[in-house]
Amino acid sequence: MDLTADESAYVAVTAVPEFGSRVSYADGVEVSVQDADGNNCSPVESQEARFGASESPHPITATAVRRVGPDEKTCEGAGTYYVLVERASAPESSQGAWDLELRVASEPALRSTRAVPTEPPRSWNSATPAPPTGERQRREGGASFHGARALGRGVWGDSIEPGETLFYRVPVDWGQQLSVGAELGSSGESGALGGGGASGESGGADGVGRGAGRGSGYVSSALVMSLMNPVRVGVDDADTAYDGKQKTAELDPLPPVAYENRYAPADEVAAMRFAGWYYLAVHLSADVAKKFGDDPLDLTLRVDVGGTARPGPEYAGSPVPAEEFGVTERDREAARRGEMAAGSGVDRGDDGRAMAALAAGGIGSGVVLLAILGGWAWVARRRVA
Numbered sequence: 001m002d003l004t005a006d007e008s009a010y011v012a013v014t015a016v017p018e019f020g021s022r023v024s025y026a027d028g029v030e031v032s033v034q035d036a037d038g039n040n041c042s043p044v045e046s047q048e049a050r051f052g053a054s055e056s057p058h059p060i061t062a063t064a065v066r067r068v069g070p071d072e073k074t075c076e077g078a079g080t081y082y083v084l085v086e087r088a089s090a091p092e093s094s095q096g097a098w099d100l101e102l103r104v105a106s107e108p109a110l111r112s113t114r115a116v117p118t119e120p121p122r123s124w125n126s127a128t129p130a131p132p133t134g135e136r137q138r139r140e141g142g143a144s145f146h147g148a149r150a151l152g153r154g155v156w157g158d159s160i161e162p163g164e165t166l167f168y169r170v171p172v173d174w175g176q177q178l179s180v181g182a183e184l185g186s187s188g189e190s191g192a193l194g195g196g197g198a199s200g201e202s203g204g205a206d207g208v209g210r211g212a213g214r215g216s217g218y219v220s221s222a223l224v225m226s227l228m229n230p231v232r233v234g235v236d237d238a239d240t241a242y243d244g245k246q247k248t249a250e251l252d253p254l255p256p257v258a259y260e261n262r263y264a265p266a267d268e269v270a271a272m273r274f275a276g277w278y279y280l281a282v283h284l285s286a287d288v289a290k291k292f293g294d295d296p297l298d299l300t301l302r303v304d305v306g307g308t309a310r311p312g313p314e315y316a317g318s319p320v321p322a323e324e325f326g327v328t329e330r331d332r333e334a335a336r337r338g339e340m341a342a343g344s345g346v347d348r349g350d351d352g353r354a355m356a357a358l359a360a361g362g363i364g365s366g367v368v369l370l371a372i373l374g375g376w377a378w379v380a381r382r383r384v385a
Helices: 259-263 287-292 329-337
Strands: 007-016 028-034 047-050 060-066 082-088 099-108 154-160 165-172 177-184 219-228 234-242 247-250 276-284 297-306 357-362 368-373
Touching: 007 028, 007 082, 028 060, 047 060, 082 099, 154 165, 165 177, 165 297, 165 329, 177 219, 177 234, 177 276, 219 247, 219 287, 234 247, 276 297
Parallel strands: none
Antiparallel strands: 007 060, 007 099, 028 047, 028 082, 099 368, 154 297, 165 276, 177 247, 177 297, 219 234, 219 276, 357 368
């Protein structure tokens, strides 16, 4: 990456193992940004992402950063910087190649630091808000960041198959506070969602199909929900075990989006540092199929975006991609309409498999955005709308 002296660069690496492959708890990827002498630019040597307790193959994302500012003493100045991606796999894990997607975002320096606090907020409303209620509306999840389905405040539903990962995105402006809960239906219900109903309800005329209950057992970390900020830095995770009955997972209370959150020692607070699109990745462990069959299960998301939007900091230049750290009226309309991410460059064949796409383009100051979307087997099972 060719960077100027006054831009922070965020590199997100998403690794996608082949559907049905074997992964262990500690398998994952590490990513770091280095200068021309091999010195690491991140506060720690590298950032990592692991598959964790679910031990189920699904997309995982790790990020690294080159920061600029008066307190940053490494990787100063303009020049060429390097991204190092490393994979960790246990000997007993599948050794097949993983597809990678690399994304770079650039944040300019502030026009003036005098009007922006340099300490994290001392207090904020940490009470869990009452989740939205009402009729559940159909919003089919996407198969990747590029196909993430837009959501606003409300109750949304889809069905999810064992081994599948669904992506959503929520616009959160400066000063606003996001909360999300996920509900997984019982194994006695099919995942065919129609116009209404809540997670776990029986189907019929409302469009939620009936299914014969079958299977028994227990799957730890069956449903894993991950929240990432606009540059795909992990904010928080929530998971739940599954025994065939409806289950719920909720993210911990998060602070309102503020520039000064970046100075907080807690990672989940520091990650709420940008306005923009926040991403949800919801994964259902492949082990659910072994215990309860491979029929899809009902998934309900309760999304709340509270607080009044306020103006953000004044940057000295333009973020890259443009409008990266903000929410526009166009974004809010996309959430109301449930649009997929624009310019994904991803097409689907008749079997639902993502077709190969390669996109590369300059994104300012010589930084190059490289997105490699191979023939990902993990979306081969996705149903075509």
